[in-house]
Amino acid sequence: MDNIAGTKSSLTWAVHISVVILVALWLFPTLGLLVSSFRTSDQIATSGWWNATFPSTQNLTLRTEPPKSQIEREGEFIIEGNLFGSAGSSQIQVYGIASNALGAYQVGETAPLRNGGTITVLANGDYQMKNSEAFKGKRGQRVFVTAETPPKFTLENYRNVLFDPANSEGMAKAFFNTLTVTIPATIIPILVAAFAAYALAWMEFPGRALLIAMIVGLLVVPLQLALIPLLKFHNFVGIGKGYFGVWLAHTGFGLPLAIYLLRNYMVGLPRDIIENAKVDGASDFQIFVKIILPLSFPALASFAIFQFLWTWNDLLVALVFLIDATGETTVMTKQIVELLGTRGGNWEILATSAFVSISVPLLVFFAMQKYLVRGLLAGSVK
Amino acid sequence: MHPALQGLITIVIGVGGCVAYYYFSNQFLDKVLYPPRGPRAGHNINRANLIRPWLFLFPALLALGLYLAYPVFETLRMSFSERLPGGGSAFVGLDNYSQMFAEPKFWEAMRNNMLWLIVVPGLSTAFGLLAAQLTDRISWGNIAKSLIFMPMAISFVGAAVIWKLVYDTRPIEQEQIGVLNALYLYFGGSDPQTWLTLPIWNSFFLMIVLVWIQTGFAMVILSAALRGIPEETIEAAILDGAKPFQVFFKIKVPQIIGTIVVVWTTITIVVLKVFDIVFAMTNGQWETQVLANYMYDKLFRANDWGLGSASAMVIMLLVTPILIWNVYNARKEMR
Numbered sequence: 001m002d003n004i005a006g007t008k009s010s011l012t013w014a015v016h017i018s019v020v021i022l023v024a025l026w027l028f029p030t031l032g033l034l035v036s037s038f039r040t041s042d043q044i045a046t047s048g049w050w051n052a053t054f055p056s057t058q059n060l061t062l063r064t065e066p067p068k069s070q071i072e073r074e075g076e077f078i079i080e081g082n083l084f085g086s087a088g089s090s091q092i093q094v095y096g097i098a099s100n101a102l103g104a105y106q107v108g109e110t111a112p113l114r115n116g117g118t119i120t121v122l123a124n125g126d127y128q129m130k131n132s133e134a135f136k137g138k139r140g141q142r143v144f145v146t147a148e149t150p151p152k153f154t155l156e157n158y159r160n161v162l163f164d165p166a167n168s169e170g171m172a173k174a175f176f177n178t179l180t181v182t183i184p185a186t187i188i189p190i191l192v193a194a195f196a197a198y199a200l201a202w203m204e205f206p207g208r209a210l211l212i213a214m215i216v217g218l219l220v221v222p223l224q225l226a227l228i229p230l231l232k233f234h235n236f237v238g239i240g241k242g243y244f245g246v247w248l249a250h251t252g253f254g255l256p257l258a259i260y261l262l263r264n265y266m267v268g269l270p271r272d273i274i275e276n277a278k279v280d281g282a283s284d285f286q287i288f289v290k291i292i293l294p295l296s297f298p299a300l301a302s303f304a305i306f307q308f309l310w311t312w313n314d315l316l317v318a319l320v321f322l323i324d325a326t327g328e329t330t331v332m333t334k335q336i337v338e339l340l341g342t343r344g345g346n347w348e349i350l351a352t353s354a355f356v357s358i359s360v361p362l363l364v365f366f367a368m369q370k371y372l373v374r375g376l377l378a379g380s381v382k
Numbered sequence: 383m384h385p386a387l388q389g390l391i392t393i394v395i396g397v398g399g400c401v402a403y404y405y406f407s408n409q410f411l412d413k414v415l416y417p418p419r420g421p422r423a424g425h426n427i428n429r430a431n432l433i434r435p436w437l438f439l440f441p442a443l444l445a446l447g448l449y450l451a452y453p454v455f456e457t458l459r460m461s462f463s464e465r466l467p468g469g470g471s472a473f474v475g476l477d478n479y480s481q482m483f484a485e486p487k488f489w490e491a492m493r494n495n496m497l498w499l500i501v502v503p504g505l506s507t508a509f510g511l512l513a514a515q516l517t518d519r520i521s522w523g524n525i526a527k528s529l530i531f532m533p534m535a536i537s538f539v540g541a542a543v544i545w546k547l548v549y550d551t552r553p554i555e556q557e558q559i560g561v562l563n564a565l566y567l568y569f570g571g572s573d574p575q576t577w578l579t580l581p582i583w584n585s586f587f588l589m590i591v592l593v594w595i596q597t598g599f600a601m602v603i604l605s606a607a608l609r610g611i612p613e614e615t616i617e618a619a620i621l622d623g624a625k626p627f628q629v630f631f632k633i634k635v636p637q638i639i640g641t642i643v644v645v646w647t648t649i650t651i652v653v654l655k656v657f658d659i660v661f662a663m664t665n666g667q668w669e670t671q672v673l674a675n676y677m678y679d680k681l682f683r684a685n686d687w688g689l690g691s692a693s694a695m696v697i698m699l700l701v702t703p704i705l706i707w708n709v710y711n712a713r714k715e716m717r
Contacts, residue, residue: 019516019526026530029544032561036547048559188396195404196442205435209716216712218450220705222655224677225694226449228687229456243388252449255442284434285408313537315658333539337662340543354543358536365535369528376599377606
């Protein structure tokens with residue numbers, strides 16, 4: 001359409017800018033979490049993540065060495081050292097020695113101490129305290145500095161969340177639990193649904209239209225209704241809460257969409273192939289296994305992605321059917337909700353855990369987007 | 383046994399069991415019950431073909447019946463009864479419903495759900511339509527689309543964390559780490575706000591999270607619909623002197639109105655079921671309760687199955703018009 005006279009408007013640049021803004025708006029929140037997961041807790045707490053690539057200015061309270069480390073030189077008592085422990089990359093701009101006069105002195109200037117003597121602080125944190133008589137007391141002098149720290153990113157958070165054996169968050173365990181829930185819950189419904197979809201697409205029998213209508217209806221039944229009756233049922237047959245129950249539940253909840261998607265796809269396959277096979281003496285079972293199943297791969301793939309994303313991201317079904325009082329079988333979504341409740345301020349742990357949990361679906365999403373879109377277009381009822 | 387191993391065995395048994403069921407039941411039908419041989423071969427083939435569809439359908443129908451259809455009726459029954467101590471239940475008529483209607487928290491959930499029902503499908507569809515229209519016209523549109531579509535893959539819980547960081551609040555003397563407060567102060571706000579505790583507004587802040595997730599879905603569907611519009615109609619409109627906005631609103635939108643309705647109703651269903659976002663971000667505090675979370679509260683915190691089932695039936699009731707509409711459309715299409 002762009003080649004018709006009058007459509008190539010001068011507004012093209014406006015379109016580009018609008019899309020840039022839209023994409024930026026949609027990306028910005030996720031980017032914030034990603035950047036935060038690579039920062040230390042101090043950095044997250046003292047500056048916005050959008051400042052992460054700039055040096056950050058922090059107000060720090062540091063201490064000099066205690067008086068017992070003083071040395072006597074040419075009649076003066078001297079304490080020397082570095083406020084940061086060792087000269088690092090932070091640059092001090094101003095400093096003070098009282099909490100009510102934070103930036104009273106420039107670096108290099110000499111400040112008089114309240115209990116006698118003087119202190120000089122340099123930009124890299126080196127200091128020298130001088131006094132004509134010995135320094136007294138147990139603790140070092142407090143120094144209030146305003147320091148500029150260059151941007152720094154760390155993988156420490158990921159190491160803590162995933163590999164630290166002492167880590168109480170148990171993200172690694174939750175990760176494997178989630179995987180254990182997801183894979184059977186994705187694979188089992190596919191096969192069940194494929195057979196049913198074939199019957200609904202290519203076999204003639206009374207009541208077929210009614211069944212299809214029923215499946216379309218079941219597509220939108222909120223699974224909230226199923227929670228208590230099914231929990232009662234699981235307890236009744238002795239499954240209780242556990243992996244088996246959650247696999248069954250996900251299978252049941254995923255089936256309407258699976259059947260609907262696959263039937264819609266199979267009905268579109270060319271009639272000739274199937275009729276030729278029938279003429280050649282193939283049974284329905286053979287036609288299904290040898291012809292329909294391989295041809296339906298795109299639809300199978302798109303349902304598999306849906307079901308994978310849905311089971312991986314699920315919280316409610318896991319809460320109700322899987323996670324018991326011991327908490328051994330917790331999944332990542334539950335773990336993150338827990339972190340939100342108990343450690344809502346620890347953004348470095350929260351951000352990293354959240355990113356670990358969304359990285360797998362994101363990977364699947366970007367790798368298999370084609371099938372996902374195709375599935376959405378075929379079954380946009382759920 | 384290690385759960386991963388258990389999972390592996392379940393896959394093998396589940397898949398193997400399904401395959402075995404289908405294979406042997408078909409074999410049984412063809413070889414034993416109605417073999418297509420002998421004097422009654424024709425009759426047998428017809429009989430076998432009558433039965434076979436049900437062999438194919440049986441496992442799916444069993445699962446659907448047990449996991450979706452039966453619970454609807456069981457929940458309906460439970461909403462009219464109450465649990466007796468020591469097991470069992472007694473019919474109490476409409477008691478659960480009248481008790482629920484007397485609770486202010488229920489009406490708060492209803493009011494919020496109605497707001498969600500208007501705002502989220504509306505904004506998602508509008509943004510989706512905008513994004514679809516704009517990205518279809520530029521060379522890097524597919525990349526833009528895939529980035530806007532990306533939140534679809536993120537769990538509601540993950541999205542809750544992402545947006546909690548956006549809404550984070552620090553005391554005034556510290557630097558803000560939440561974007562919203564940083565912007566608010568930058569544009570002259572006096573005090574950092576705790577956004578999620580401001581009644582009414584906080585519901586909108588939660589809705590934004592779902593809009594953010596669902597816009598990509600709307601965009602993908604609507605973009606396909608926009609591309610399906612016959613070019614002649616647009617060319618004709620342009621030759622007749624239609625402005626770009628007129629082309630969009632008077633030519634394109636009316637032609638995809640059916641798809642817009644589908645997108646709208648689909649997001650409506652998602653909204654009615656929304657649970658994780660509220661559960662993770664505010665847990666219904668500060669007047670942000672919604673029906674699904676209210677129901678979870680009643681079922682699993684208050685342990686009141688009667689009241690919980692009654693609120694689940696309210697969700698079902700709200701879904702029913704869409705259910706009927708979908709079934710009606712599906713039947714129309716099949717004819």
